[in-house]
Amino acid sequence: MWSGPRNLSTAMMYAFGNRADCAIWDEPFYAPYLAATGADHPMKDAIIAEHETNPAEVGRRCLDTISAQKPHFYMKHMPHHMIAGFPLDWASQCVNVHLIRHPARVIASYGAKMDHMTLEDIGYPQQAALYDRLGGVVIDSADIRADPEGMLRKLCAAIDLAFDPAMLHWPAGPRAEDGIWASHWYNAVHQSTGFAGAEGDLPELAGEAAQLCRDAMPFYEKLAAVRLSSV
Template sequence: MSTQGRQPLRVAMWSGPRNISTAMMRSWENRGDCAVSDEPLYAAYLAATGLDHPGREEIIAHGDTDFERVAAALATGPAPDGQPIWYQKHMTHHLLPGHDSSWVRSLVNVFLIRDPAEVVESYLKSRATVEPPDIGLLQQAALFDVVATSQGHAPPVIDADDFLRAPGAYLQALCDRLGIAFTERMLAWPAGPRESDGIWAPHWYDAVWKSTAFEPWRARSPQLSGHALAVAEACRPAYEALRAHRLVLP
């Protein structure tokens, strides 16, 4: 695949936090023909919301806080290093109300979902509180509808629980859907940090830095109560709506 005379394939993977999104980014970067961008809207999100996230000031100083400029580059700019595939790891909660979402039509959009109870349980291990917008499922469902309406059919959806049972088969199916070749290189990668990691990586990527492949699937039984349970249940209809369109292996 060559970029001469044509635009790169821009694969936007829309996820929420506490999913397998960073491992998925590792997988794509290890192809050898793919550049990756790690949450390119994060600095703009923090600057606009004023939220206090770990490394906030460093993230804002290191990134571009102009949402429209970043979005335009992602939609129409050249891929890093001139690669033919440009994988963009996005968090849907970085899309704030009032932001123009028309630029996503220039991307090949894929949605990575996870059961909200599992997300909330994991989220609260590193954050003191959680609200429905924090885990991105409501925003995922809204963006999914925008993309599906604009292109006339549902975009690909991957459920993390399904995926971890058979990563190779799901990556093969996704690559087929996107019209690109699957490679076994997507199933394993060297441990350690990458230059492509966001500046926030020391706060969040310890497990990924130690990893060399996707984690083995295991059954999970989140134990939530009170407000945490209410948050998960508030997001469950959005999760189920997206899950109805998930990629299912034959």
């Protein structure tokens, strides 16, 4: 599952993680990305200390034996973590799904946690490039929130996986599989037991944030045009 930040990605990981037949992995390339770029992210030093930072080793583990010997392995990946030189050949052996969200919502949410962001920080160009390279299924987070069961059924059908009603709800609180960064980023999802309801109007952006949204829109619209239909 490829997804930019603030994009329902953790809730989707919890949904798949609540299946008895599915192991999950939270942002495997986050620590390698931070170690390689020196990007100033919250908890950077702790993330690097706690998680594997060798991108080649992470890539190997993406195709290694599935943890807990479960039939399926759900990996939550961020497109902007896959910088030049990081291995990507493993992804051609996976089912690739691209989770998207309108840039205005991402920018408003990400801006509440980060003082500064660029187009590359929110991953829209990288995600469009990954889709061009890997193909796969596209699904919009707004469609999922508007109809969780209907859209998860469609997604499961598209990737040849039986739908499991357990995906619709999960226990409140953190999961053992959370990355160490969960304490900064996952407050809302830790309080949840299922998908939040349909979103309201788009947030109003001004200045640099509005320009950033305009820059991201062509990449979003490209993927939205081929997303799973909500009707």
